[in-house]
Amino acid sequence: MASYDLNEVLKKRAAQKEGMAAQTDGSLALDDVSRVKVLSPGRQVFKRFIRNRLAVCGSVILIIMFVFSFLGPFFYPYGQKQIFYKHDKQNVNYALAKENTAYNGYEIDASLPVERNIINAMNSNIKKMIEAGQDELTLPGEGVSYLIRKEIPSVYTLSTMESSLVCSAGNSVVKVGTYSMVGKKLEFSVDEIPGLADAAAKEVKGVSGSFTADGVEYQFTRGEKPKTYDISCEMNGIVYTGEKPGDGFEKALDTALSSGSSFAFEGKQYILDIKGSRTDVYEAGEPAAARVFTKYTLDTYESGVSLPDDFRALALMAAVSGDSFTCDGITYKTVPENEAIIILDEDGNEFAEFNSFSVRRYSGEDTMSYALKKAISAKVEEMLLADVKTDVMTAEIPLQEEDGSYMTDENGEFVLSETEMKITQRLAGEYVINCDQINFIIDIFASPSGTHVLGTDGDGFDVLARIMYGGRISLMVGFIVVLIETVLGVIMGGIAGYFGGWVDNLIMRLVDIFYCLPSLPIMIILGAMMDAIRLDTYIRLMVMMAALGLMGWAGVARMVRGQILSLREQEFMVATEATGIRIKARIFRHLVPNVMPQLIVIATMSLGGVIITESTLSYLGLGVKHPLATWGTIINSVSSASAMAHYAFIWIPVGLLICLTVIAFNFVGDGLRDAYDPKAKR
C-alpha cells in the first residue's frame, strides 16, 4: 500500500493554487493574506533581538563560552587536577672534591677481634702520632694490647697482641692495712711495720686524714666496715704482680723507663703504660696485624668498576710489604708514589690508584671517570695556588637524554659533552662542583607553548584545562543562584502582589530587610566560618550558592510584585475571577507568565553580577577552594605581587574571560529588554 501524507498533499495543492494565482493576476492585493507576514509574538521578539548587533554579539560570545567550558573538557586531553612534569636543566651539586683527612679501616684478618672504642679512637690516635712524629704507638691493656704502626706514609696498621701485667714501677699507692677503732687493732695486708699501730691509734679520727710515722706519710680513709679505716701509703719502687722475671730485668726496665719505649728482655717483649708517676709494665706477645687504616681513596682508571673492601686491604698490605697481591684470581702489583699508590694489573697497565684527594658524585657514588677526577683535582690545585675560592672549568661529563638518562653510543659507552662547571670552596679542603643536569621536576609556571596553550600554573596544572573546568563551575554557580533567586522572588512577589494588604506589607518589609543586608561582607564572613570548620569543597559550593540565592531574591520579588499589582487590575484577571479559577492557577498560570519578559531580562542581567561575586569570593580564597578550579581561584593562585608580575599569561586571559562573559550576559539582557518592550528602548 502506498503511503499517504496529508500534509504533503495539502502543501502541494497550496503551491499549485498560488502558482495559478500569480500567473493569472501578477500582483497581490493590499489585503492579501500572503502579503502580510504575521509573526508570532515569540518570533517578533526574536526578530527584534537579532537586529540588535550588540545583543547578537553577546549571544555568540555566550554560546562560545558554553561550548568552551561544557564541551571543551571532553575534547581537551588534560584534566583540571592533572599535574605535569618535565625534564629540565637544573643547576645541581654535581660532585664533591675534598682532601681526605679521615682514616678508613679495612679488615686484614677478620678473626682478630678489635674493640670498638679502639677503632673509634683510631683517627685521633693517628693524629696524635703525626703530631708527635711517632711511627709506633702502643695501647697497652690487660689481656690484649694494641699496636698502631705507620707503615708507609698515610697507611697505618693496627695490630693486636696478647699481654699480661708484670709489674708496676714508680710511685704507687699501696694499702698498708685496716685499722679498727673497736679493738684499736691494725691488720696489716703487707709486711708488718712496727710502731705503726700505735701511731695510728693516736692519729686516726674523723673521716680521713694523714699522719706521719717514722718519716713516712700515711693516708687514712673510712673503710667498708663501720669504725674501720683503710690506711695506705705511697710506695716508690717496683711492685710485681706475678713472678719476678730473671735478674737484670730491673736494670733493663730502668733504661726503658728513662727512654719511655718498650724493651725486650730474655727474648720477651715488654711494653710500658705510663700513667703519670707510675708505669705499668706488660709482657706482650707477637703483634698480629688486624686492620689497616688509610686516608687514601681508591680510584679506578676505568669508571664504574666497583671493588670489594678486601681488594683495598690486600692492596694496601701489598704496598706496605712491596709485594704483589692476588684478588679474584688476578695478580696485581703496587707501585708507591708520592702521596699515592698506583696499582698495576697483570699486563703492567695502570689499573687503579690510591690517593688522598677524593672526587665523588655529590650523592657519594663513585661513578665519575678517572680523567674527570684528575681534571677536577688539577683545577683545585690551581685554585689553591692562585688562592681563589671559586673558579670555572669546562670538562667532559656524560651527556643526558631529554628524559634525564645518560646517552650511550653503540658500544655502551657514555657519550661525553663539554660542560661548564663551577667549583666553589665550601670548607678548607672541600670543594663543591656545580653544573647543569637534566632532572625530572614538576612543570610549574611554564610559559605558553604548543603542549600547554596558556602555560601551567604554580601547581603544574594546565591553565587552559583549568579555565575550562573553572568556567563550568562559574557558569553553573551563576545559573543555580539566579534560579534560586528567581523562584524565591516569583513566589514571594507573586503572593505579595496578588493578595495585597497585610501580606503585601509583611513581605515587602522582608524585602526591605534583605535589601538592607550587606551581602558581600556576609559572604566573606560565611567563607571565613567555613574555613574555620574545614568544610568540604563541594559542600562549600552548595552553601555558597544557597546563601547567594537567599540574599538576592529581594530585587526579583519587588519587580514581580510591581508588575502583578498593575496586571491584577486588568480585564483578564477579572475574567479569571469570574470563571472561578483557583488562586494558585490565577497567580502562576495567568499572572506570572505575563511577568516572564521582565523576569528573563532581570535574570540575565543578574547572572553577570553573580559571576562577579563568585569570582571575587574565590579570588579572596573564601569561595570555592583550591584544587577545584573556578575563574576566581585561578587568579587567586597568582595573586601574590611577584607571581602577578611574572605570570601575567595566567591571570590576564582568565580575567578577560570573566569580563567577556559578564559583558555578554549584560548585552543579551539589554537586547532582550529592548526586544520585549520596544517602546522602552533608549
Add this chain to the structure above:
Amino acid sequence: MLKYTIKRILYSVIILFFVMFIIYVLMYNMPMGYIETKARELASRPGATKSYAEWLADLNAQYGMNQGVVKGYLTWLKSALTGNWGDNWAWTIPVTQEFHNTVWYSFILGLVSFILEIIIAIPLGITAAKKQYSFTDYFTTVVSMICISMPTFFLATLLKYIFSVKLGWFDLSGMQGRDYMNLSEFGKFLDVAKHFVLPAVTLTIISIGSLMRYTRTNMLEVLNADYIRTARAKGVPEKRVINYHAFRNTLIPLVTTLGGSLPHLFAGALITETLFSIRGIGFASYNSMIQGDIPFIMFYLAFISILTLLGNLISDLLYAVVDPRVRLS
C-alpha cells in the same frame, strides 16, 4: 513632609532591628566554642590584662552568647545603644577608636572617586544621549558595559600590573612610601596622595559605567518629552535646549540617586582597600571578618546597614525637594 520623614525613620529603625538580628544569629552560630577559643587566645596574648575566665565572662556578657539567641541579641543591642561596642579583638582597642582611625581614609578615597565619577560619567552620558545611535553612543555604551562588567579585583590587578610593575609609577600597595618619615608635612601629604591614585582610579572606573548609563537613559527620556519638542519648535537654540531645559530635568533623578549614595562614601571599599592595603574601614573590616573579630564585624555591619537605610531615606526626600511635582504622603 515631616510626618513622612518621621514615619520613614521609624520604618528604618524596625528594618535595622531585624537586619541586625539576622546578622547576630549568623554570629551566634559561629563554629562551636568560638568564644572560648577567642577568650583563651586573648588571655594568652602577650600583654593581656585579663585572664581567660575574665575574658570569657566579658565576652559572654558583651554578646550574651551564653543566653538564648533572642535574649542575647537584646543584651547586645542594649550595650550597643548605650555606646558600648566593646573592644576590637584583632587590635585590642575599642571598636569606636578603630573606626575613628580608619573611616577618614575611606571617606577621602570615596570622595575623590565620587567627584571623578560625576565629572566623567555625566558629560559622557549626556553626549551619548544627544547623539543617539552614533558612533559616540555605541562607544559609550560599550565602555560603560565594560566598566560595569569588570570585577574589581581584576581591574585593580591590571592597573597594578600596568602602572606599578611595567611603568613603575606607583607602589604596588600600601599608603606610604619607603622614606615617608623623612618627608616634610607637605611631602607626606603628596606621598599619601600618590598612593591613593590607583585605588581612586579603580573605584572610579568601577562606578562610572552605571552612572553613565543612568544619565544617558534619563537624558533620552527628557529629550523625547513634549516640552523639549515645544522648546525646539519655538526656535530655542539647541545649546539652550540641551543645557537649560533638558539637562536641568535630567538632573532630578541624578541628584536623587547621587544624594542617596552620599552616605556610602563612609562605607569604605572593601575589595579595593584590601587589594591596595589602604588602611580604610573596608580593609579593617575585611581583616576583622577573616579573623572572626565579632565586635568589629557587628559594628561595621550595623554601620553599613544604617548607611544604606540613610541613603534610601535621603534619596526619597531629595526626590521631593528637587522635583516640586512630587508630593510625599
